[in-house]
Amino acid sequence: MKPFDYQRATDADSAISLVSGDPEARYIGGGTNLVDHMKLGIAEPGKLVDITRLPYDSVESLPDGRVRIGATVRNSDLAAEPVIRQRYPVLAQALLSGASGQLRNLATTGGNLLQRTRCSYFQDVTTPCNKREPGSGCSALEGWNRHHAVLGASERCVATHPSDMAVALAALDADVLVEGPDGQRTVPVTELHRLPGDEPERDTVLRHGELVTAVELPSLPFASRSRYRKVRDRASFAFALVSVAAAVELVEGTITDVRIALGGLAHKPWRATEAERVLRGAPATEETFRAAADAELAAARTLRDNEFKVPMTRNTLASVLRELTRQEGS
Amino acid sequence: MRLNLTVNGRAMTADDVWEGESLLYVLRERLGLPGSKNACEQGECGSCTVYLDRVPVCACLVAAGQAQDREVGTVEGLADGEELSTVQRAFIDEGAVQCGFCTPGLLVAADDLIERVPEPSDAEIREALAGNLCRCTGYEKIMAAVRTAAERSGGTSGSGSSAGGDRT
Ligand SMILES: Cc1cc2nc3c(=O)[nH]c(=O)nc-3n(C[C@H](O)[C@H](O)[C@H](O)COP(=O)(O)OP(=O)(O)OC[C@H]3O[C@@H](n4cnc5c(N)ncnc54)[C@H](O)[C@@H]3O)c2cc1C
Ligand code: SF4
Ligand code: FES
Ligand code: FES
Numbered sequence: 001m002k003p004f005d006y007q008r009a010t011d012a013d014s015a016i017s018l019v020s021g022d023p024e025a026r027y028i029g030g031g032t033n034l035v036d037h038m039k040l041g042i043a044e045p046g047k048l049v050d051i052t053r054l055p056y057d058s059v060e061s062l063p064d065g066r067v068r069i070g071a072t073v074r075n076s077d078l079a080a081e082p083v084i085r086q087r088y089p090v091l092a093q094a095l096l097s098g099a100s101g102q103l104r105n106l107a108t109t110g111g112n113l114l115q116r117t118r119c120s121y122f123q124d125v126t127t128p129c130n131k132r133e134p135g136s137g138c139s140a141l142e143g144w145n146r147h148h149a150v151l152g153a154s155e156r157c158v159a160t161h162p163s164d165m166a167v168a169l170a171a172l173d174a175d176v177l178v179e180g181p182d183g184q185r186t187v188p189v190t191e192l193h194r195l196p197g198d199e200p201e202r203d204t205v206l207r208h209g210e211l212v213t214a215v216e217l218p219s220l221p222f223a224s225r226s227r228y229r230k231v232r233d234r235a236s237f238a239f240a241l242v243s244v245a246a247a248v249e250l251v252e253g254t255i256t257d258v259r260i261a262l263g264g265l266a267h268k269p270w271r272a273t274e275a276e277r278v279l280r281g282a283p284a285t286e287e288t289f290r291a292a293a294d295a296e297l298a299a300a301r302t303l304r305d306n307e308f309k310v311p312m313t314r315n316t317l318a319s320v321l322r323e324l325t326r327q328e329g330s
Numbered sequence: 331m332r333l334n335l336t337v338n339g340r341a342m343t344a345d346d347v348w349e350g351e352s353l354l355y356v357l358r359e360r361l362g363l364p365g366s367k368n369a370c371e372q373g374e375c376g377s378c379t380v381y382l383d384r385v386p387v388c389a390c391l392v393a394a395g396q397a398q399d400r401e402v403g404t405v406e407g408l409a410d411g412e413e414l415s416t417v418q419r420a421f422i423d424e425g426a427v428q429c430g431f432c433t434p435g436l437l438v439a440a441d442d443l444i445e446r447v448p449e450p451s452d453a454e455i456r457e458a459l460a461g462n463l464c465r466c467t468g469y470e471k472i473m474a475a476v477r478t479a480a481e482r483s484g485g486t487s488g489s490g491s492s493a494g495g496d497r498t
Contacts, residue, residue: 006331006349006395028393035391036372038350048349050396076385100461102439103373105385106392236460 002038008050012179012211018049020181020209027051027211029072029111032103037116041125042132052108056213059083065219068177071110071212075165076101078109088217090226090245094168097230100237110212113166113176113192116203117159117267118239119148130156131200138200146305147241151266151297157200158303160264161193162239167263168228170271171245174217180210189215190261193268200267222249222257229320230263231312240264242312248284248324255279255288255325262296262313272296275317284325289318335397337361338407349395354378356394357404365405365434376462379435380404386442388461405434408441417441420479421472428466436462440476444483450476 009015019025024046028034037043056070059081067083078084079095099107121127121139128137140148140158148158166189174189192204206212217223226247232238243263249256258279260272275292282288293314300310333347333356344360352371357363357380367377371390378389381403408415414422417440427433436459443450443458450458455476464472 003348004350006393008395008398028396030391031393031396032373032388032391035352035393039371048393048395052396099373100376101442101458102376102379102386102388102461103391105382106387236457 002044002046004038004045005047006050007047008053010053012054012213015049015051015054016179016181016209016211018047019211022047023208025049027110029108030074030103030106031111032099032106033111033115040123042116042123051110051211054213056110062216067217069109069215069217071214072108075099075104075107075109075112079104086224088168088172088220088223088226090171090223090228090247091165091168091217093228094164094230094243094245097228097240097243098164109165109215112163113169113189113212113215114204114206115163118162119159120144122159131159131196131203134199134201141303144305145303147239147264148303148306149266150300150302150306150309151262151270152195153267153301154196154198154200156198157196157267159196159200159267161203161266161268163269164228164230164240164243164263166193167243167261167269168245169215169217170261170269171226171247171259172217172220172223173259174215176212177214177216178206178210179213180207184213186216190269190271196267203267220247220259223247223259225249225324226259227320227324229316231316242309242316244313244316244320246317246320246324248279248321250284250325253283255282255284260292260296260317262317265300265309265313272317274298279321284321286318286322289321290314292321293317331395331398333394333397334399336401337363338403347394349393351394352390353380353382353392353394353397353402354389356397357389357402363404363406367431367434369431374463375432376435376439376459377432379438379462381438381442386438403438405437408437415441416482417444417476417479420475420482424471424475424478426467426471426475432462432464432466436464436472440479443476444480448480448483450480452477 026045028048056072060068079092085092121129127139149160169189176187228245230240230243240263245261247259262270275296278292278295333344369375369377373388373391380389
C-alpha cells in the first residue's frame with residue numbers, strides 16, 4: 001500500500017478544503033470499501049480525511065414530514081432506527097440484506113452510496129478495465145460476466161452498482177445533500193450515479209472535493225407498505241444478482257401510486273419508470289405485474305453469462321408486487 | 331503517529347504507527363495480541379472480528395488512524411483471568427473448535443449476539459454469524475455452542491464477559 005497522510009476532520013469546511021485543494025486526497029467514512037481498495041492497489045490516495053467525527057451522525061424527522069439521515073450514520077444504526085423501520089421498511093430491509101453485521105457496524109450512509117463496483121476485473125489490477133484505467137479495455141465484455149449489467153451498459157463498461165441501500169433510496173425518491181467548495185446542492189439519488197457511457201471511470205456526478213452531508217427521504221406515506229427482495233447465490237452475505245425495491249399504494253384493488261427500483265442490473269440503481277407507468281391506475285393483477293416487468297425489461301441486452309437476470313427480475317418483481325398488494329388488501 | 335487507544339479496558343500506546351496499517355496489524359504485531367486472526371484481509375471471513383466502541387467490526391478494514399482514542403475489545407478480553415467466558419466454555423464443550431482459525435472472531439460475534447439478544451432463535455444466530463466463515467466444522471457445532479451459551483447465560487443480560495464493555 002502506498003504511504004499516505006491521515007487527518008481527522010473536525011468541521012465540514014476544513015474537510016472540504018483539505019480534499020478539494022488536493023487531487024490526491026479522499027474522504028474516508030467507515031473505510032470498508034476504501035481501505036479494501038487501498039490494499040488491492042485500486043485506490044492510492046495521498047491523503048485521507050476522516051469525516052466520521054463530523055456532526056452528521058443522526059437521523060432527524062423534519063417538521064414537513066421528511067426524514068434527514070446524516071452521512072456518517074452507520075448502516076446498522078440506520079436499519080435499527082424506529083422511524084425507518086416503520087415508515088420506510090424497504091430501506092431497513094435493504095440495509096440488513098447487505099454485507100455482514102461487522103461491516104454494517106462500520107459502513108456509513110455516504111460511503112455506502114459511493115461504494116464502487118464489485119466487478120472482479122475492476123478489483124484485479126492485473127487485468128484491463130476501463131473504469132480503473134481509462135482506455136485499457138473492458139475485460140468483462142468478453143469475459144466472465146454473470147454479475148454484470150443488462151440495462152444501460154455501454155461498450156466501455158458493463159459493471160453493476162453493488163449497493164442495496166441505494167436501490168431502496170432510488171425507489172423512495174431520496175435526495176442527496178452535497179457540500180462543496182462552491183456551496184451546497186441537492187442531487188436526487190436517481191441522478192447521483194451515472195450510466196457508464198464513454199466515461200466509466202466516473203461513477204457519479206459528484207466533483208472532486210464534494211462532501212455528501214445527508215440523505216433526505218420524502219414523506220411518502222404509502223412507503224410504510226414497501227419491500228426489498230434480494231436474490232443471491234446464498235442466503236446471506238452475498239451481493240445481489242437481482243434485487244427489487246418497491247412501494248405500492250392500493251385503493252380498492254387499483255394501484256394508485258407505485259415506486260420501483262431494481263438492483264444488480266445496471267451501473268446505477270435502476271428506477272423502473274416504465275414499469276411504474278404500466279402499473280399506475282391499473283388493477284393489481286398478475287397480468288399487470290407481468291406487463292409492467294416486460295415493459296421495463298424490453299430494453300435489456302444480455303451478455304454471455306447473465307441472460308438469467310431477465311426472467312429472474314421478471315419473477316422477482318411480480319412476486320414482490322403480489323406480496324405488497326395482497327398484504328394491502330387483507 | 332502515536333496511537334492511543336483502550337484495549338480490553340487498559341489504556342495502550344503504540345509508537346511509529348503508520349496510519350494506513352490496519353487495526354488488526356496494530357493489535358497483532360504492535361500490542362502483542364495475536365488472538366484476532368488475519369485471513370482474507372478483505373472483510374469477508376470475520377476472523378479478525380473485534381469490538382470497536384462496543385460493536386463488532388472487521389479489524390482488517392479499520393485503518394489504524396481511525397482507532398485513535400477509541401475503545402477496542404478483543405478475544406483476549408473475553409476470559410476473566412483463567413476463567414473462560416460462557417461463550418468460550420460452550421465452544422469447547424460442544425466441540426465447535428477444529429483448526430481454530432475462525433474461533434476468535436466467532437467468539438466475539440457470538441458474545442455480542444448474546445449480549446444483544448439473550449435468547450436468540452436459530453435464524454438470529456445464523457444471521458449474526460453470517461460474516462464469520464468456518465472451513466472446518468460445517469457450522470452445526472457452532473450453532474449448538476451458541477445455543478448452549480445462551481441457555482447457560484440464563485437469558486439474562488449477556489454472557490458474562492466484559493470485552494464489549496458496559497452498554498446502556
Ligand atoms: C465482504 C463485503 C461484503 C459486502 N456486501 C455488501 C452487500 O451485500 N450489499 C451492499 O450494499 N454492500 C456490501 N458491501 C459494501 C459495503 O456496504 C460498503 O463497503 C460500505 O457501505 C461502504 O461504506 P464506508 O463508510 O465504509 O465507505 P468508505 O470505504 O469509507 O468510502 C467509500 C467511498 O466513498 C467516499 N466517501 C465516503 N463518505 C463520503 C462522504 N460523506 N462524502 C463524499 N465521499 C464519501 C470515500 O472517499 C470512498 O471513495 C460489502 C463489503 C464487503 C467488504
Ligand atoms: S465491466 Fe467496467 S469495471 Fe468491469 S472490467 Fe469492464 S470496464 Fe472494468
Ligand atoms: S481478515 Fe478481516 S474479515 Fe477476513
Ligand atoms: S475451525 Fe477451522 S475454520 Fe473454523
